[in-house]
Amino acid sequence: MLILVTNDDGIDSPGLQALADQLQLMGRVVVVAPDRERSAIGHALTLHAPLRANAVGEDRWAVSGTPTDAVNLGIHGLLKQKPDLVVSGINKGSNMGDDLTYSGTVAAAMEATLMGVPALAISLASESFQYDDFSEAARIACTLAKSVLEHGLPADTFINVNVPAGAPRGIRVTRQGKRVYADAVVQNQDPRGRSYYWIGAGELGFQNLEGTDFHAVNNDFVSVTPLHLDLTNYAAIDRLRQWQFEPMLNDTKDNGAGDDQ
Numbered sequence: 001m002l003i004l005v006t007n008d009d010g011i012d013s014p015g016l017q018a019l020a021d022q023l024q025l026m027g028r029v030v031v032v033a034p035d036r037e038r039s040a041i042g043h044a045l046t047l048h049a050p051l052r053a054n055a056v057g058e059d060r061w062a063v064s065g066t067p068t069d070a071v072n073l074g075i076h077g078l079l080k081q082k083p084d085l086v087v088s089g090i091n092k093g094s095n096m097g098d099d100l101t102y103s104g105t106v107a108a109a110m111e112a113t114l115m116g117v118p119a120l121a122i123s124l125a126s127e128s129f130q131y132d133d134f135s136e137a138a139r140i141a142c143t144l145a146k147s148v149l150e151h152g153l154p155a156d157t158f159i160n161v162n163v164p165a166g167a168p169r170g171i172r173v174t175r176q177g178k179r180v181y182a183d184a185v186v187q188n189q190d191p192r193g194r195s196y197y198w199i200g201a202g203e204l205g206f207q208n209l210e211g212t213d214f215h216a217v218n219n220d221f222v223s224v225t226p227l228h229l230d231l232t233n234y235a236a237i238d239r240l241r242q243w244q245f246e247p248m249l250n251d252t253k254d255n256g257a258g259d260d261q
């Protein structure tokens with residue numbers, strides 16, 4: 001059993017350590033993670049700069065790139081065989097609802113999925129930045145990792161796990177919920193008198209809809225959401241087809257020809 005562990009909080013984060021320690025009970029764990037915090041980096045891939053991978057311990061690599069780089073480089077370069085599983089986390093802070101599109105933790109699992117390796121992303125949902133007991137979340141990661149390996153995931157699918165702070169009441173399979181972002185930009189002056197801005201500083205809300213990741217975690221359940229990479233809104237396809245682009249194109253052509261004459 002070979003498990004690749006990564007994250008977006010950086011190789012020195014306690015969440016990664018707790019996860020790697022627990023997964024070691026299942027098999028060989030190789031950590032390939034960013035050498036510094038890269039939270040909210042999304043699915044960024046470094047294509048125009050060299051990457052370094054420093055061996056910082058046995059089966060432990062610090063990569064000078066993003067979580068996606070770490071998974072890509074880990075699977076294609078550093079590991080001699082394809083891993084059986086990629087686990088990303090344990091992130092400090094939740095990754096639910098619309099936030100997923102920003103998440104480096106989730107993107108690492110996406111990258112593994114693109115490479116045909118089963119993956120799960122796991123985050124500790126805690127309002128308090130002081131709360132950093134990852135032990136329960138690490139145990140849950142292990143349980144879910146075993147389930148993934150036992151059952152196998154549907155094609156092009158990975159799972160996104162959010163663990164509430166404290167002792168969870170159970171596990172719920174959920175759908176991706178909906179964030180309510182505060183439209184706040186903080187503007188201030190730097191010591192040289194120039195304006196600077198801070199985005200994402202406002203209070204975050206969410207729609208408390210039953211069946212969602214937010215609802216589960218808010219009620220002290222572990223949230224397990226199956227995700228896939230196809231962002232197509234299938235329900236909208238027919239509606240867009242009714243817009244009839246084809247005649248519009250012909251109109252443009254006709255007008256163009258008209259101008260020439």
Ligand code: MN
Nearest residue numbers: 008009039091
């Ligand atoms: Mn993070």
